[in-house]
Amino acid sequence: MSQVLRERVIVMLTAGMSIRAVARELNVNxxxxxxxxxxxxxxxxxxxxxxxxxxxxxxxxxxxHIWLLHLWDCLRPATQTANETVDLHNQRISAQTVRNCLREAHLRAHCPHQGQQFGVVTDFSGKMLTFDGHWHTRKVCSSRMNRSVNCTGQMADSVSCGRAIC
Structure with a gap:
């Protein structure tokens, strides 16, 4: 059966015709x-x-919906979308499924930087500028902190020159 006839079958079925009626009309089994x-x-x-x-x-x-989410937020990672989307059987989908879906639409998910920060610069307002291919601004706590102290926003894991990155 040709592709045109196969598509016509689907149109007839979605219009409400029964399978037997479509088979009779097209003279097929x-x-x-x-x-x-x-x-x-x-x-x-x-x-x-x-x-x-x-x-x-x-x-x-x-x-x-996945396409629109990634068009609205181009920095959205696929893992975040996967955690918020359920599939046909009410189970979460994988991040790879989201990436495949975006690839079909010629879109890409944002991949967060995983390696070390290449350069750290503090501006005059107390904010730290990091460069890992793109410039990012983060607040730096002015008081001396150690690794166990929490700061506003994130855990103060990285301490440079006595300042915690927030």
Missing amino acids: FSTISRIQHHFREFGSTSRQPRNHGPRVTTLAQDL
Whole structure:
């Protein structure tokens, strides 16, 4: 059956026709229409090319939601979106699923910097500027602190020159 006829079958089924009525109209077997409908529900397409991946985890509406989230916030990591999105079976999706979904839309998720900070500069207002490929501003506590003291915002893990990074 041609791709055009397969798409026509889906249109007729979504318009409310029964499988038997569609089979009669197109003069094909009932099982052919049933298989096309099952394939469309499982994979989201009517193409006949063999696939080496499983059924879709997210719906098209969820894909659109993921795309919009990443268009609104270009610095949003895929892990954050994955933690806030559930799949068809009310389970959380993986970050790789989010990245695959974004790749289909020619988008990319933000990858937070994992390595060391390359340069640290403090400006006159007491804020620290860090450069790891991009400039970031963070508040620096002026009092001397050790590693165990919490500061406003984050844990004061990194201490340089007696100042905690907040």
